[in-house]
Amino acid sequence: xxxxxxxxxxxxxxxxxxxxxxxxxxxxxxxxxxxxxxxxxxxxxxxxxxxxxxxxxxxxxxxxxxxxxxxxxxxxxxxxxxxxxxxxxxxxxxxxxxxxxxxxxxxxxxxxxxxxxxxxx
Amino acid sequence: xxxxxxxxxxxxxxxxxxxxxxxxxxxxxxxxxxxxxxxxxxxxxxxxxxxxxxxxxxxxxxxxxxxxxxxxxxxxxxxxxxxxxxxxxxxxxxxxxxxxxxxxxxx
Numbered sequence: 001x002x003x004x005x006x007x008x009x010x011x012x013x014x015x016x017x018x019x020x021x022x023x024x025x026x027x028x029x030x031x032x033x034x035x036x037x038x039x040x041x042x043x044x045x046x047x048x049x050x051x052x053x054x055x056x057x058x059x060x061x062x063x064x065x066x067x068x069x070x071x072x073x074x075x076x077x078x079x080x081x082x083x084x085x086x087x088x089x090x091x092x093x094x095x096x097x098x099x100x101x102x103x104x105x106x107x108x109x110x111x112x113x114x115x116x117x118x119x120x121x
Numbered sequence: 122x123x124x125x126x127x128x129x130x131x132x133x134x135x136x137x138x139x140x141x142x143x144x145x146x147x148x149x150x151x152x153x154x155x156x157x158x159x160x161x162x163x164x165x166x167x168x169x170x171x172x173x174x175x176x177x178x179x180x181x182x183x184x185x186x187x188x189x190x191x192x193x194x195x196x197x198x199x200x201x202x203x204x205x206x207x208x209x210x211x212x213x214x215x216x217x218x219x220x221x222x223x224x225x226x227x228x
Contacts, residue, residue: 039219047157047165047208047219062216063122096164106212107155109167109176 002027004097004112012091012119018084022097022112029078030055035100036080037108038071040093048093052100053080087119123147123211127220133228138199142223144192144209153213154192156185159222160205168207169194201227 008020022036029036037052051061053071061069070083084091094116098108124147134140144154152172159165167176169185172192182197196203204227209220 046221047210049210049217049219060215064216098165101170104212105153105155105171106217107167107170107210108157108165111164111166113162113164 002099002110004099004110006095006097006112006115008115008117010116010118012087012117013121014088014119015086018082018087018091018117018119020082020095020097020115020117022080022082024078024080024099029073029080030075033102035060035102036073037098037100038082039096039098039108039111041096041114042090042093045093050082050084050095054102089119091117092119093117122216123150123214123218125209125211125218125220127207127209127223129223130221131224131226133226134199135228136199136201139195139197140199140225142194142196142207142209142225144187144194144220146190146192146211146213149189150211150213152188153211154185154187155210155212156183156194157208157210157219158203158205159208165208170212196225 003025012018035052038050051071053073068085073080094114096114098111126145154172156169157165173185184195206222206224
């Protein structure tokens with residue numbers, strides 16, 4: 001059964017870079033059938049798609065975050081990563097990683113448990 | 122960007138009853154609409170994809186319908202484990218926006 005697990009610091013200072021890694025187990029990240037995505041949920045708000053990466057390294061980013069965002073893939077370790085630069089309190093959220101179908105349906109399943117990242121000095 | 126609007130934002134219902142959640146897209150998305158369930162402290166779970174296709178392992182009391190801009194998620198014969206927050210998500214075009222969520226509570 002495919003499982004995803006987020007890891008990274010739970011506290012990041014304003015203006016610094018938020019870095020998270022998602023480790024995929026029970027399946028290969030190099031499957032041609034899927035992208036690998038990041039989604040977040042700020043406290044009291046809805047879900048927001050951040051961006052996705054294909055095993056080849058091709059990426060697709062949310063326009064609202066594109067200027068600060070890098071998503072990369074490490075096929076040798078079955079992981080993909082998120083780096084969000086110049087963070088502010090507005091970036092405080094639970095961050096989820098998820099598998100995204102590469103068909104035009106673009107659904108996300110399964111998801112990781114999520115990790116809370118707080119931006120504060 | 123395609124905006125997704127869910128209604129209601131919250132509702133109360135009793136076990137055994139049927140509820141319907143609606144989701145409206147700001148433009149036509151054909152049938153590229155997915156539904157998720159999220160329980161506190163747990164990972165969101167895909168329930169329905171392509172507007173009406175039930176994800177493997179999801180009970181048949183969940184059903185989805187709609188196309189174009191208007192969609193519904195129906196939960197029949199509510200069970201205690203169904204009380205959660207539900208989200209729609211459009212898969213038609215990037216950015217893949219979600220609705221703001223509908224919190225289903227026990228009456």
